[in-house]
Amino acid sequence: MELILLLISFPLLSALITVFSGNSSKFVALVSSLVSLLITAALVTKFTPDSSVQFEVSYPWIQQLGIDFHAGIDGISIILVLLTNALIPLIVLSSFPHQYKHPGTFYALILFMQSGLLLVFTAMDAFLFYIGWEAALIPIYFICAVWGGKDRIRVNMKFFVYTIGGSLFMLLGIIYLFLQNPESNFNLQAFYSLNLDVVQQGWVFWAFFIAFAIKMPVFPFHTWQPDTYTEAPTSGTMLLSGIMLKMGIYGLIRWLLPVVPLGIQEWGHLAIILSVIGIVYASIIAFTQKDSKRLVAYSSIAHVGLISAGVFVINTQGLQGAMIQMLSHGVNVIGLFLVLDIINRRVNTTRIAELGGIAAKAPHLAIATLIIIMGTVALPGTSGFIGEFLLLIGVYQYSAWIAVVAGLTIIFGAVYMLRMYQGIMLGPESNTTSSFTDVQGSERIVLVIVCLLTIVLGVYPKPVLGLSEAAVQQLIEQVSQKLTSVK
Structure with a gap:
């Protein structure tokens, strides 16, 4: 089996085992996360630090729409893969002193989220990227909604509305890029090669930026974050702050910069100003x-x-x-x-x-x-x-x-x-x-x-x-x- 397929699928398969493991689920989840870390170590040792995409796989998926299961790792994504699989064992281990209701489900959701995160960080197909983006949201929603604090329902609904709203903007941007692509597929490199004018790139910039800014979050899209971090169980807060917000930063680097450089040239200064306002505002x-x-x-x-x-x-x-x-x-x-x-x-x-x-x-x-x-x-x-x-x-x-x-x-x-x-x-x-x-x-x-x-x-x-x-x-x-x- 290809290493990258093993990397993505192993946490998912482990989640299916963990959900039925009862009181042993935390140990099953810890062992699973350590195996994922070993797979990551194998990838890092085999990785050549150049600009190429490595461990690449591409299989036809939904051929009528030009969607492939296309994944790979380069020097940017390997950092996020390493971050994800290094932190998950620490997050699982740090939860050991807690006694959660339905522990099998709790730890299975963590592993399911891990698989979604890895899909985001390795996807070379825009539709696959979007699937991973949404797949990572579902488990953290339930982790916060079921095991969160007293005000978890209200806070979690706000978080869910924000993130789903941002995701819909991104989906519109992906669909627009697909419609402009003469190859009629969702391939990342094909999107990089598109020649859109400054107006088109401006609209796509905002479609993607809103989604990524909410996830990070950047001012003024941040208002869901403090309440969610406070009300979520500690493991959920760690997943959100330690890994999930990096999805937004990774999205900026992987999708926004190379796909819409004219949009960056037109609107990037405003994005920097918002980012800096957020620094001062949040600090105060x-x-x-x-x-x-x-x-x-x-x-x-x-x-x-x-x-x-x-x-x-x-x-x-x-x-x-x-x-x-x-x-x-x-x-x-x-x-x-x-x-x-x-x-x-x-x-x-x-x-x-x-x-x-x-x-x-x-x-x-x-x-x-x-x-x-x-x-x-x-x-x-x-x-x-x-x-x-x-x-x-x-x-x-x-x-x-x-x-x-x-x-x-x-x-x-x-x-x-x-x-x-x-x-x-x-x-x-x-x-x-x-x-x-x-x-x-x-x-x-x-x-x-x-x-x-x-x-x-x-x-x-x-x-x-x-x-x-x-x-x-x-x-x-x-x-x-x-x-x-x-x-």
């Missing part, structure tokens, strides 16, 4: 948050705003910064939400004012949290520094003033994240935290891995940057050539 709102989970949710909006701006400047530093920052953000954000979940399970609150003095009771948790926060605020030597440094250089090459404003994400982030750390971990202990216990078992394992990844990616990012460099360079040249040919 984060300052006012009393609940640490909502603070981290707004922090995520700010960081994603910088990644989005880095993508739209279309230069090597911006895009390479986006690639490694997607990895760094995914690792750091699931680490932060795990810390908050550990605290919530022990004291039943994440409100900063009700906490304090945890470091004296749980020094290992305090040290791990500090390392993760240092990565989040881009301290040199951590994973966050490399990504944000490259992103800011890329944005600076586009506009010095925009780079100055975008750089506020680092300054603001350091202030509100360290204030949160001080309020939770330091100072006198409260009545709530007087009997707090340190991390143990699966909690300790996941935190150690997250901290190691934060440091290793910061100290030695070359392997990751090397995987994507050639593909990123080819993408920039492809966009530049299309713009030059029009002029």
Whole structure:
């Protein structure tokens, strides 16, 4: 069997087994996710870091409509495949202390979502991409709706309406591109070769951008996110923040830039402005948050705003910064939400004012949290520094003033994240935290891995940057050539 087919289908087959595994389902899900990680490791070792599409498969699917099951991996998609299959085992393992109703269904949905995510990141056919996009939404909807907090129904409906609305815009854009394609198929390369005028590309730009901006999310399409992150079960929040939002960033890179470069030229500046507004807006709102989970949710909006701006400047530093920052953000954000979940399970609150003095009771948790926060605020030597440094250089090459404003994400982030750390971990202990216990078992394992990844990616990012460099360079040249040919 082709490795890429095994990569996509194995989580799906495992989900079918997991749903009937009862109380053993979490162990089945963990083993399945580790096997997926081994498959990914095999792909990475066999991958040649050039600009070609590798492990490619193409089978006729719905021939009357020109739809093929066409998938492959290049230097851009391999980063997202690696992110997905590295984080899923950590997310599953971090959920072990919880006792979920219908655990077989819960873990099966996680694996089903994993398969959908991998389909998105490997699809070379627009229709297949859309199927994966929707397939990843269905399980997270049920995870949030069934196992979420008290206000989950209202919050989840808002999330669902936003994402389905964005998906419909994207579907309209895909159908329009199909109708303009003389080959009458949904092949990605055929879409790249289309010669649309600036007006056509402008409409397609907005059809795709709205869908991707909602998923990331970018201001002003972000309003579903803080409530959803707060009400979702911790595993659901990790899936949303660690992996699912990267679907939107990946969509910008894989579809928007090469398909509608004239649309980017016409509207990209506005997209950058919206991204930077989101950085400042989310950072200011984060300052006012009393609940640490909502603070981290707004922090995520700010960081994603910088990644989005880095993508739209279309230069090597911006895009390479986006690639490694997607990895760094995914690792750091699931680490932060795990810390908050550990605290919530022990004291039943994440409100900063009700906490304090945890470091004296749980020094290992305090040290791990500090390392993760240092990565989040881009301290040199951590994973966050490399990504944000490259992103800011890329944005600076586009506009010095925009780079100055975008750089506020680092300054603001350091202030509100360290204030949160001080309020939770330091100072006198409260009545709530007087009997707090340190991390143990699966909690300790996941935190150690997250901290190691934060440091290793910061100290030695070359392997990751090397995987994507050639593909990123080819993408920039492809966009530049299309713009030059029009002029």
